[in-house]
Amino acid sequence: MITRRNFVKSMSTIAASIALMGTASLANAADTIKVGILHSLSGTMAISETSLKDMALMTIAEINKKGGVLGKQLEPVVVDPASDWPLFATKARQLLSQDKVAVTFGCWTSVSRKSVLPVYKELNGLLFYPVQYEGEELEKNVFYTGAAPNQQAIPAVEYLLSKDGGAAKRFVLLGTDYVYPRTTNKILRAFLHSKGIKDADIMEEYTPFGHSDYQTIVANIKKFATGGKTAVVSTINGDSNVPFYKELGNAGLKAKDVPVVAFSVGEEELRGVDAKPLVGHLAAWNYFMSLKNPANDEFKKKWAAYAKSAKLPTAGKPLTNDPMEATYIGINMWKQAVEKAGTTDVNKVIAAMGGQKFVAPSGFTAEMDAKNHHLHKPVMIGEVKADGQFKVVWKTPGPIKAQPWSPFIAGNDKKPDEPAK
Amino acid sequence: MLQTNTFPKHECLGIHPAVRFFAMLFVSLIFSGNQAWALTGAEKVALVRGESEQRLQMLDKVLAQGDVTATVYLQQLLDDAVRLDGDKVLIVTDEGATNVMTGERTKPSEAAEEVINNNRIQSELEASIATLNLLSQDASVRLAAAQKLQGTEANSSRLLLIAKAEKVETDGKIRALLQQVRASIELTSDNKATRLAAAATLAASSNSSIKQMLSSRLAADGETDAEVKAAITQALKKIDRDLATFELLGQVFTGISLGSILLLAALGLAVTYGLMGVINMAHGEMMMIGAYATFLVQNLFLKYLPAHFQWYLLAAIPAAFLLTALVGILIERSVLRSLYGRPLETLLATWGISLILMQSVRSLFGAQNVQVENPAWMSGGIEVAANLVLPYNRIFIIAFAALVLVMMWLMISKTRLGLFIRAVTQNRGMASCSGVNTSKVDALAFGLGSGIAGLAGVALSQIGNVGPALGQSYIVDSFMVVVLGGVGQLAGAVYAALGLGILSKFFEGMAGAVLAKILILVIVIIFIQKRPQGLFAFKGRVID
Numbered sequence: 001m002i003t004r005r006n007f008v009k010s011m012s013t014i015a016a017s018i019a020l021m022g023t024a025s026l027a028n029a030a031d032t033i034k035v036g037i038l039h040s041l042s043g044t045m046a047i048s049e050t051s052l053k054d055m056a057l058m059t060i061a062e063i064n065k066k067g068g069v070l071g072k073q074l075e076p077v078v079v080d081p082a083s084d085w086p087l088f089a090t091k092a093r094q095l096l097s098q099d100k101v102a103v104t105f106g107c108w109t110s111v112s113r114k115s116v117l118p119v120y121k122e123l124n125g126l127l128f129y130p131v132q133y134e135g136e137e138l139e140k141n142v143f144y145t146g147a148a149p150n151q152q153a154i155p156a157v158e159y160l161l162s163k164d165g166g167a168a169k170r171f172v173l174l175g176t177d178y179v180y181p182r183t184t185n186k187i188l189r190a191f192l193h194s195k196g197i198k199d200a201d202i203m204e205e206y207t208p209f210g211h212s213d214y215q216t217i218v219a220n221i222k223k224f225a226t227g228g229k230t231a232v233v234s235t236i237n238g239d240s241n242v243p244f245y246k247e248l249g250n251a252g253l254k255a256k257d258v259p260v261v262a263f264s265v266g267e268e269e270l271r272g273v274d275a276k277p278l279v280g281h282l283a284a285w286n287y288f289m290s291l292k293n294p295a296n297d298e299f300k301k302k303w304a305a306y307a308k309s310a311k312l313p314t315a316g317k318p319l320t321n322d323p324m325e326a327t328y329i330g331i332n333m334w335k336q337a338v339e340k341a342g343t344t345d346v347n348k349v350i351a352a353m354g355g356q357k358f359v360a361p362s363g364f365t366a367e368m369d370a371k372n373h374h375l376h377k378p379v380m381i382g383e384v385k386a387d388g389q390f391k392v393v394w395k396t397p398g399p400i401k402a403q404p405w406s407p408f409i410a411g412n413d414k415k416p417d418e419p420a421k
Numbered sequence: 422m423l424q425t426n427t428f429p430k431h432e433c434l435g436i437h438p439a440v441r442f443f444a445m446l447f448v449s450l451i452f453s454g455n456q457a458w459a460l461t462g463a464e465k466v467a468l469v470r471g472e473s474e475q476r477l478q479m480l481d482k483v484l485a486q487g488d489v490t491a492t493v494y495l496q497q498l499l500d501d502a503v504r505l506d507g508d509k510v511l512i513v514t515d516e517g518a519t520n521v522m523t524g525e526r527t528k529p530s531e532a533a534e535e536v537i538n539n540n541r542i543q544s545e546l547e548a549s550i551a552t553l554n555l556l557s558q559d560a561s562v563r564l565a566a567a568q569k570l571q572g573t574e575a576n577s578s579r580l581l582l583i584a585k586a587e588k589v590e591t592d593g594k595i596r597a598l599l600q601q602v603r604a605s606i607e608l609t610s611d612n613k614a615t616r617l618a619a620a621a622t623l624a625a626s627s628n629s630s631i632k633q634m635l636s637s638r639l640a641a642d643g644e645t646d647a648e649v650k651a652a653i654t655q656a657l658k659k660i661d662r663d664l665a666t667f668e669l670l671g672q673v674f675t676g677i678s679l680g681s682i683l684l685l686a687a688l689g690l691a692v693t694y695g696l697m698g699v700i701n702m703a704h705g706e707m708m709m710i711g712a713y714a715t716f717l718v719q720n721l722f723l724k725y726l727p728a729h730f731q732w733y734l735l736a737a738i739p740a741a742f743l744l745t746a747l748v749g750i751l752i753e754r755s756v757l758r759s760l761y762g763r764p765l766e767t768l769l770a771t772w773g774i775s776l777i778l779m780q781s782v783r784s785l786f787g788a789q790n791v792q793v794e795n796p797a798w799m800s801g802g803i804e805v806a807a808n809l810v811l812p813y814n815r816i817f818i819i820a821f822a823a824l825v826l827v828m829m830w831l832m833i834s835k836t837r838l839g840l841f842i843r844a845v846t847q848n849r850g851m852a853s854c855s856g857v858n859t860s861k862v863d864a865l866a867f868g869l870g871s872g873i874a875g876l877a878g879v880a881l882s883q884i885g886n887v888g889p890a891l892g893q894s895y896i897v898d899s900f901m902v903v904v905l906g907g908v909g910q911l912a913g914a915v916y917a918a919l920g921l922g923i924l925s926k927f928f929e930g931m932a933g934a935v936l937a938k939i940l941i942l943v944i945v946i947i948f949i950q951k952r953p954q955g956l957f958a959f960k961g962r963v964i965d
Contacts, residue, residue: 044890046788164473164541169637177935207934210894212885213682215675215815216929222808223668226629228637239790239886246795246884250802250812256544257630271792277800280540292534313787383539393539 032075033068033344035060035331036095038106038116043083044209044238048323049108051268051314052130053078055324056105058306059331069335070342077101085115092116096123102344103128103334105327109237110134110180117142126346128334130326132263132285134183135404136412140419141346143353144374145326145333147286148402149187153233155379156261156284157188159394160231161195165381166259168231170201172221175235177206184235184263190408201228211240214247222251225258232260241265249277256280261381266321270388271314278384285322286362286377288390293363299328300361325361329375332358333368364399371418374402460491462522466510468494469503469536477545481578484549489557492550498536499546506533548573555586560595567598571628573605580606601626605634616649624656629807632660667809672930673923678815680922681822682884684915685877686895687902688822688829691914692870693749695903696846699757699867700768703775704899705892707745707871711878712887713782714741716791731796734879741875748778749871753864761863775892783889790888799883818880825876830911832869842866846909901945907955916956921945 037056039049060074068074077099081088088107095101096119103126107113110133120127120141132147159165171192175181185204192202203224205217224230236244241262248260261282267289270278289300300320307315333356338344341352354370367376376399382390405412460483467479483491497503497512504511504518506529511518518529538546547569554566563586570583580603587599604622607615623631635657637643644650686708693701715737722733752774760767795814802812833839841862844852853859881891902921906913921941928937949955 042783042788047790047888050788164539166540169640205933208938211934212894213675213679215678216672216926217934219668219671219675220930222629226632226636226664226808228633228640230633239888242790243885246814247812250800250810250814252802252804252810256540256547259540271790280543292532391535391537393537 032073033070033338034075034077034099034101036092036099036101036104036106037076037078038081038088038091038095038104039108040083040112041078041080045083045108045112047239048268051319051321052105052108052323052327054307054310054312055303055327056331057310058303059328061306062302063331063335069338070344081112085109085111088112088115089119092119092125092127093123096120096125102126102338102346103349105130105330107131108323109178111178113137113142114179124346126334126349128327128330130330131323134180134187135406136183136409138373138404138415138417138419140350140373142373143330143333143368144402144404145330146323147377147379148374148404149184149406150403151286151377151379151400152263152284153184153188154191154406154408155396156263156282156381157191157233159282159284159381160233160259160261164394166231167229168259169197169228170224170230171197171203172224172230172232173202173204173235174217174221174232175206176211176237176240177208178237180237181206181235185233187406187408188233194408207236207240209238209240212243214244215251217244218247218251218253221258222253225253230258232258234260234262235264236262237264239269241269245278245281248281254280255282255383266323267319267388267390268321268324270384271317271319275384275388276386279386281384282381282393283384283390284379284381285390286379287320287322287325287360288380288382288392289320290382290385290389290391291361291363291380293361295359295363296361298361299325320361326375329358329360329366333366367399369401372402372404373419374404375399376401460488460494462524465494465521468498469505469510473539473542476542480545480549481576484552484578484582487553487556487582489553492553495546495550495553498538499543499550501535501538503536504529504533505536506530544573545576548576548579552579552582552586555583555599560592563590564592564595564598567595567602570602571598571626571630573602576606601628601631605631608634608638613646613649616644616646617652620649620652620656624659626660628660629664632657632664635660664806664808667806670805671809672926674809674811674815676923676926677919678819678922679926680919681819682877682880683898683902683922684918685818685822685825685880686874687899687906687914687918688825688911689870689872689874689877690899690903691906691911692829692842692873693867694900695906695909695911695914696842697863697866697870698764698846698908699761700764700771701870702768702772702896703752703778703892704771704870704874705894705896706775706778707749707874707892708878708881708895709782709887709889709892710748710778711741711745711875712793712882712891713786713791713878714744714875715879715882716786716793716887719793731798734796734799734883737879738876741879742872745875745878746868746872749874750864750868752871753867757867758860758863779889779892786889788889790886793882793887795883814883818884821876821880825873826911826915829869829873833911838862838865842869904949905945905955907957910955910957913955913957 037053039053040046041050041053057076060076063069064073077095079091079095081091092104095104105128107116107129108131113129116127117139119125121139125141127142128145129142130145132152133144135148160168173185173188175185189202207217221230221232259280259282261284263284265283266285303320304318307318333353334349336356336358337349337352341348353368356368358366360366362378364378369376378396378399380392380395382392385391405415405417407413464479464483468476468483502513504513510521511527511529511533512521513529518527519525520527551566551569554562557563557566583599583603583606587596587603590596590599600622604619607619608623610616610619623635635653639650639653644653689707690701690704693699693704715734718737718740719733722730722736756770756774757767760770799814799817802810804810833842841852841857844857845859845862849859902914902917905921906917925937925941928940932940
């Protein structure tokens with residue numbers, strides 16, 4: 001029972017500890033570097049973004065253990081924008097002007113990135129964005145460590161067109177109704193046209209966020225597939241994927257007949273799913289947990305150990321995925337750039353970022369492009385296995401350069417491959 | 422010739438069993454040629470190493486040998502039992518690992534990796550196994566193989582084997598299937614007459630994969646001859662006619678299925694809101710608790726009764742009902758009791774409760790979705806026609822919703838508690854005067870409504886996500902059903918749920934999911950404006 005006296009007492013304890021924390025950080029201000037972490041820890045995106053926050057904390061702890069950056073310890077400042085897009089901007093402003101963070105790692109959905117962008121431009125902050133996205137953006141204040149369309153969407157569709165991918169002649173572009181799927185599908189439609197596929201052979205469908213009844217859509221896909229060899233490109237985001245894949249399995253739509261390639265389904269998204277009906281369906285990423293190489297073995301081991309020591313609820317089954325890897329690469333590259341620049345000054349760090357290299361858990365050396373703020377990354381296509389992991393069935397021989405301005409959107413050929421100064 | 426006696430009479434179709442047996446043997450001999458019967462180690466290695474193209478060429482060679490025993494290795498390959506261990510190729514089974522080159526027993530090293538079979542190789546492997554199985558002695562194996570081959574892609578190296586098998590086939594059903602398989606391969610033949618005959622044969626099928634094959638043949642780079650084109654178009658038209666009826670049936674089924682889910686979600690609310698008048702914003706969270714109860718029961722079964730895991734769902738039904746009913750009674754006793762007759766405060770209080778419940782679940786189980794597995798008997802479905810599969814989980818939910826509805830109706834109209842609930846909701850003062858303990862009835866009624874929401878949670882856990890926000894996506898729909906059906910009416914809720922389900926599936930088919938959702942909301946708004954009392958007005962002396 002909380003009596004009133006108890007309540008007052010506990011409130012004053014909280015107040016006192018807040019005050020203490022305040023003075024503590026003031027006292028340390030001189031010998032730490034503050035790092036902002038801007039990921040939704042509640043609301044609809046918590047499912048995906050919580051693990052990115054934890055990955056950022058693990059990487060920071062690892063850097064601190066090795067002596068920090070420029071002899072200073074990193075001090076994470078974690079805020080929760082609660083899957084609320086305008087709140088992202090508020091929290092970003094707070095991180096930059098109140099906490100004075102040197103850099104921020106954060107955002108998942110494109111709409112949240114678009115929301116914080118004006119803040120980072122106005123206050124000249126630095127943001128590392130770790131998720132695959134639709135491109136059509138190149139900002140001086142942002143480094144994109146996820147994939148651009150030519151590092152995920154285009155190669156995936158090329159694979160579906162190839163003999164090994166089933167030589168599809170018709171395509172269903174299925175997505176959640178917001179900016180990322182719509183833009184990606186616009187690019188893909190133009191790409192398919194360039195491969196001689198006509199509009200009559202492309203079906204485009206959108207569902208609202210959180211849609212859970214895919215019976216009609218699966219029936220439509222089935223009907224569409226009778227017109228020729230069909231593949232589905234899914235940009236469905238979040239947990240709508242679960243009912244979608246369950247419906248696919250129950251309706252008897254096998255990966256061998258109609259393969260579904262997804263751009264937003266990874267190990268973490270399949271955690272809450274019985275993967276057996278999904279076996280054989282595809283996902284395109286730049287990293288999979290199942291990759292076998294020394295860098296990934298170490299990465300997975302570190303993550304499992306961290307999840308256990310931090311008592312994360314997922315510690316029983318620690319999973320890594322592509323955006324987590326991108327977060328890990330981003331923080332390490334930022335550290336290298338700060339050490340090269342000898343300062344955390346945003347303009348100098350931006351200048352030092354170009355050409356940074358890091359041996360990524362994907363087994364390849366990721367390299368920050370000298371000019372366009374995107375990573376050179378390998379592209380991989382994985383098939384879902386019964387345990388929710390992916391086996392890689394195709395990959396590029398090496399990392400490829402990002403094209404943030406997709407050549408499949410008219411007018412992009414004139415845009416410069418570097419941010420405006 | 423003892424085994425020939427086991428052939429049923431109707432299978433013989435005029436060919437003497439012994440003749441058939443020798444014919445089979447003869448076919449096998451032709452195809453085995455001078456080669457060894459079993460696959461050689463080198464062939465086994467060639468099937469797993471290199472590019473897909475080379476592996477498939479090897480598969481064609483293996484197929485040409487017509488050796489039924491090869492299916493064993495192909496099946497192992499398909500089941501991921503074949504591993505690459507450095508330069509060795511191993512078959513790993515429960516008994517241990519065998520090196521395919523030497524036949525020696527070894528232990529796989531740490532680095533041993535599964536052979537990667539992409540979808541293309543997998544379907545070729547399956548088709549090859551099925552083709553080889555056509556040579557089997559067992560009619561049921563041959564039938565399964567022939568069915569499997571329906572609609573597989575054209576491959577001329579399989580054609581030879583299939584044509585031979587068709588010739589010696591004695592079972593009429595299998596032979597008809599094989600004819601279609603052969604026709605679908607011959608559709609790409611160089612001979613025009615063969616193509617025409619193939620199109621005519623295929624018109625008899627109502628298989629959607631054959632339709633796919635015919636329509637791709639019509640595409641730009643396919644058929645050039647006008648006469649054959651006409652024949653294919655004719656065949657397509659016939660197949661389309663066969664499929665159209667089932668398509669309509671499918672639409673109705675999905676509508677009823679969505680309706681049954683809406684009904685399950687709304688039934689509990691029909692009691693708490695419809696009968697008791699409590700605007701219960703925490704109704705969705707009751708479903709969420711029911712779904713988490715299912716999750717817990719599933720884990721208990723996994724831990725203590727793994728042998729009976731199949732039946733965890735049946736145990737979850739009473740568990741979820743009791744747990745949510747208990748939570749409901751607790752909420753009613755602690756919070757709602759003092760708020761009767763103050764709808765605005767009730768709304769705020771129950772909304773607060775819903776937030777508390779969501780956050781507690783998040784703290785207990787984490788913000789991420791938990792994994793609720795479908796029991797095996799819920800996966801898959803009944804194939805009514807090639808384009809109409811009725812999934813078991815949907816059928817189960819429709820039956821479950823009907824069962825819950827009947828039980829609830831019996832409870833409300835036939836039991837003493839039901840009588841009390843009706844009495845208290847119609848005239849609280851009079852019921853109290855007649856000696857009904859109204860506050861106890863309130864608690865039980867709220868518990869009943871919550872328990873039914875818990876049952877809805879069990880059903881929802883089988884088709885969607887189980888996460889802290891599960892209830893949020895159903896609360897609006899539930900209110901919509903209850904309000905549309907007419908507050909205080911059970912029958913109204915049933916009609917409203919089925920109506921909304923079928924209507925929204927109909928719109929979705931026409932305009933897509935996003936527009937369908939909007940259209941439904943617009944229709945409901947207009948309807949409520951024109952008829953605020955809902956579909957069915959409550960006829961009686963209701964005291965407000």
